[in-house]
Amino acid sequence: MNVNFDMKSFINNFENSCHKVQKKSFSKNEVITSYIQKRNQLCILTSGNADLVRYDLNGNRTIVEHFSQYDAFGEVFYAVTTNNELLVEAREKCEVLFYIYDDIRNKCRNNCKFHQMLAEDLPELILNKVTDLNMRIELLTKRSIRDKLLGYFNLVSSRYLSKSFSLPFSLTDLADYLSVDRSAMMRELKLLKEDGFIDKTGNKITLLYE
Amino acid sequence: MNVNFDMKSFINNFENSCHKVQKKSFSKNEVITSYIQKRNQLCILTSGNADLVRYDLNGNRTIVEHFSQYDAFGEVFYAVTTNNELLVEAREKCEVLFYIYDDIRNKCRNNCKFHQMLAEDLPELILNKVTDLNMRIELLTKRSIRDKLLGYFNLVSSRYLSKSFSLPFSLTDLADYLSVDRSAMMRELKLLKEDGFIDKTGNKITLLYE
DNA sequence: AATAATTTGTTGCTTTTGCAACAGAAAAAG
DNA sequence: CTTTTTCTGTTGCAAAAGCAACAAATTATT
Numbered sequence: 001m002n003v004n005f006d007m008k009s010f011i012n013n014f015e016n017s018c019h020k021v022q023k024k025s026f027s028k029n030e031v032i033t034s035y036i037q038k039r040n041q042l043c044i045l046t047s048g049n050a051d052l053v054r055y056d057l058n059g060n061r062t063i064v065e066h067f068s069q070y071d072a073f074g075e076v077f078y079a080v081t082t083n084n085e086l087l088v089e090a091r092e093k094c095e096v097l098f099y100i101y102d103d104i105r106n107k108c109r110n111n112c113k114f115h116q117m118l119a120e121d122l123p124e125l126i127l128n129k130v131t132d133l134n135m136r137i138e139l140l141t142k143r144s145i146r147d148k149l150l151g152y153f154n155l156v157s158s159r160y161l162s163k164s165f166s167l168p169f170s171l172t173d174l175a176d177y178l179s180v181d182r183s184a185m186m187r188e189l190k191l192l193k194e195d196g197f198i199d200k201t202g203n204k205i206t207l208l209y210e
Numbered sequence: 211m212n213v214n215f216d217m218k219s220f221i222n223n224f225e226n227s228c229h230k231v232q233k234k235s236f237s238k239n240e241v242i243t244s245y246i247q248k249r250n251q252l253c254i255l256t257s258g259n260a261d262l263v264r265y266d267l268n269g270n271r272t273i274v275e276h277f278s279q280y281d282a283f284g285e286v287f288y289a290v291t292t293n294n295e296l297l298v299e300a301r302e303k304c305e306v307l308f309y310i311y312d313d314i315r316n317k318c319r320n321n322c323k324f325h326q327m328l329a330e331d332l333p334e335l336i337l338n339k340v341t342d343l344n345m346r347i348e349l350l351t352k353r354s355i356r357d358k359l360l361g362y363f364n365l366v367s368s369r370y371l372s373k374s375f376s377l378p379f380s381l382t383d384l385a386d387y388l389s390v391d392r393s394a395m396m397r398e399l400k401l402l403k404e405d406g407f408i409d410k411t412g413n414k415i416t417l418l419y420e
Numbered sequence: 421a422a423t424a425a426t427t428t429g430t431t432g433c434t435t436t437t438g439c440a441a442c443a444g445a446a447a448a449a450g
Numbered sequence: 451c452t453t454t455t456t457c458t459g460t461t462g463c464a465a466a467a468g469c470a471a472c473a474a475a476t477t478a479t480t
Contacts, residue, residue, distance in 0.1 A: 028478095054348070054351075056352075058353075060353060062351045064344075064347065064348075064351070076337070077337075077340055077344075078340070078341075078344050084348075122333055123332055123333045123336060126333060126336045126337060126340060127286070127287075127336060129340060130287055130288070130336060130339060130340060130343065131288070133340065133343040133344065133347065134274075134287075134288050134343065136347055137274065137343065137346055137347060137350065138264070138274075138294075140347065140350035140351060140389070141264075141272045141274070141350060141389040142266075142389075143268075143270060143389065143437095143438085144438095144466070144467090145466080145467070146466095170426090170427065170428090171427075171428065171429095172426085172427060172428080179350070179351040179352075179353065180467075180468090181467060181468045181469075182427095182428090183429085183430080183431085183467095183468075183469075183470090184466080184467045184468060184469090185467095186428075186429060186430075187429095187430080187431090187467090188466095188467090189429095190429085190430085202428095202476095238448095353467095353468085354436075354437090354468095355436080355437075356436095380456090380457065380458090381457075381458065381459095382456085382457060382458080390437075390438085391437065391438045391439075392438095392457095392458090393437095393438075393439075393440090393459085393460080393461085394436080394437050394438060394439090395437095396458075396459060396460075397437090397459095397460080397461090398436095398437095399459095400459080400460085412446095412458090
């Protein structure tokens with residue numbers, strides 16, 4: 001199974017091959033889409049970055065997923081079971097392809113290349129999503145803020161193949177992503193520094209262990 | 211998109227159409243499979259129930275997923291990124307179909323009905339898995355034990371279409387599933403009773419709100 | 421360049437959660 | 451049927467996390 005599905009070349013080759021696919025631009029903090037109603041929509045972020053965010057009744061914000069270039073999102077990947085608000089918000093200027101589907105598995109009526117390829121590669125696309133979700137679950141099941149932070153840093157570190165990296169979002173957002181209190185997280189970051197596990201300057205982290 | 215993929219009739223119709231598919235039995239507490247090595251394996255639980263369990267370095271046990279009849283599992287659904295032990299353990303006597311694949315998207319070399327159908331329905335199967343994972347994430351992002359319990363009870367309640375239901379696993383296991391300390395969870399269950407939110411006799415729960 | 425808005429960093433206090441330990445109930449094994 | 455094992459329910463205490471509030475720094479906006 002090809003786990004290295006190349007969204008970039010897919011987009012470049014087929015983006016314009018179907019007139020049903022719409023491209024839209026969003027500026028910072030705009031809502032790209034919501035998962036409240038049932039929309040048969042698959043979205044691909046072609047530039048910028050965005051978050052899938054949930055606001056619960058207590059006013060807590062959770063960053064459910066973070067999207068960067070060529071990530072796919074939409075209700076295809078998320079059968080809505082909750083009564084909470086689920087929004088995709090642009091973190092910066094974003095370009096997004098919207099693909100409205102009839103039946104995700106079949107080609108669209110126009111029989112265009114875009115849909116044909118997408119239908120073919122969808123299982124893989126979804127499997128990648130599953131991998132992300134599983135990593136997220138692994139993080140969230142860690143019992144302490146310290147373990148969540150270290151778990152997250154390890155992930156980012158192995159993704160960038162480096163012990164030094166910049167966080168893809170602000171510390172405020174990181175707390176919402178790890179689902180912990182921001183000030184408690186800041187305290188733990190300080191302790192991690194004091195205990196010699198990490199170095200931290202702004203949002204640049206260096207892992208000092210292993 | 212047909213979200214009601216019927217695994218039961220799929221199994222009944224095609225189980226014996228491919229000699230590559232193996233059926234094995236397991237007794238309570240036996241390890242059905244592990245996710246340590248890369249095995250090209252998709253498993254379907256045809257009877258009994260089992261858990262995907264992770265043991266971390268601190269000795270904490272987490273129930274990552276709970277499987278009952280006709281649930282599918284295996285590394286297809288879980289690109290292993292962790293260095294922790296990931297096991298599927300039988301909770302009771304289980305029967306499991308093992309399907310070793312070459313390429314999940316293509317038919318097997320024998321061109322049998324089983325693989326043909328499975329390849330066709332796989333996207334749907336995976337989407338169901340994604341839904342489960344998202345529900346799990348929603349539970350885990352809740353900030354307190356109380357909210358995790360209520361969130362979980364709501365899920366089970368809506369699945370059984372009843373305010374009264376038996377928990378699918380023991381309270382010890384529930385704590386490992388919600389990723390919280392058992393005694394703290396027991397305390398919170400008692401408080402939920404005292405505060406009139408739930409009724410509880412053994413592992414039978416009744417929701418008293420709404 | 422000046423002002424407004426957001427994010428970071430910090431702290432004291434409160435609440436929640438985890439840990440350890442144990443007795444009784446229930447379930448499994450012999 | 452008896453013994454052993456696991457699970458439930460409970461508690462006191464310790465540790466961790468959440469909350470609230472604020473100043474300083476950074477980043478956007480006009």
